[in-house]
Each structure stands twice: as C-alpha cells, then as structure tokens.
Amino acid sequence: MTKLTEAQISDKLANLEGWELNDNALETTFEFQNFKEAFTLxxxxxxxxxxxxxxPDWSNVYNKLNIRLNTHDAGGVTEKDFKLAETIEALVSTNPE
Incomplete structure (x- = not known):
C-alpha cells in the first residue's frame, strides 16, 4: 500500500463525517448509550x-470508543485505512440502539 498525500487524505475525509487527520492517522470517537452498546460494536x-x-489502535472507556487508523508498513494513511473507516461507519449506522 502506498501512503496517501495530505491533499488526497483531505479529499477523502470530505466523505467521512467525524473523522480527521491527526498525527499521520485517521481518528474518530463514537459515543454510545452505555458500555454494552460500545463493546458490542x-x-x-x-x-x-x-x-x-x-x-486499529483503539480504546474504550465506558460508552466511548476512540479509533485511530494508519498503515504502519506504509508509514501513514493509505486506501486500506479509508476502506476500514468506511466499514466502521457502515457498522455504526446500522447499529441497533
């Protein structure tokens, strides 16, 4: 996988609400109603x-899930990270409450 440029990342982030580039990785935080919902997702x-x-590099504290994506082998953000971010968004959007 080839590392994307900052311009390429910015263009792709326009389609991922709530995600941002931070220290050479894609990051987001989700908040759920409780721990069970967060852990289920x-x-x-x-x-x-x-x-x-x-x-991902991720952490969970009670109802919050923090996710950080980058491709270590490429030294930054690649298409692989965006594919996983899009998958995560699809799972969150279909998460039963």
Missing part, C-alpha cells in the same frame, strides 16, 4: 478488522 468491528487483515 467493538466486537462487530473486530470481525471486520480480521477479514480485512487491518487492525
């Missing part, structure tokens, strides 16, 4: 991460 995301063989 983390589990669903984990299966997709395995399927894509791409794993």
């Amino acid at each position: 983390m589990t669903r995301i984990a299966f997709e991460c395995e399927a894509q063989n791409h794993h």
Whole structure:
C-alpha cells in the first residue's frame, strides 16, 4: 500500500463525517448509550478488522470508543485505512440502539 498525500487524505475525509487527520492517522470517537452498546460494536468491528487483515489502535472507556487508523508498513494513511473507516461507519449506522 502506498501512503496517501495530505491533499488526497483531505479529499477523502470530505466523505467521512467525524473523522480527521491527526498525527499521520485517521481518528474518530463514537459515543454510545452505555458500555454494552460500545463493546458490542467493538466486537462487530473486530470481525471486520480480521477479514480485512487491518487492525486499529483503539480504546474504550465506558460508552466511548476512540479509533485511530494508519498503515504502519506504509508509514501513514493509505486506501486500506479509508476502506476500514468506511466499514466502521457502515457498522455504526446500522447499529441497533
């Protein structure tokens, strides 16, 4: 995977509401109603991460999930990160409340 330029990343971020470029990675935070909802979504995301063989740096505190994506081998953000971010967004948007 080839590292994207800042201009390419900015263009792609226009289609990912709530995500931003921070210190050479894509980042976002989701807030849920409770811990169970946050952890349930983390589990669903984990299966997709395995399927894509791409794993986020993430943390969970009670109802908040912080996600950071970059491609370590490429030294920055690649198409792989955007693909996973789009998958995550799809899972969040279909998450039953």
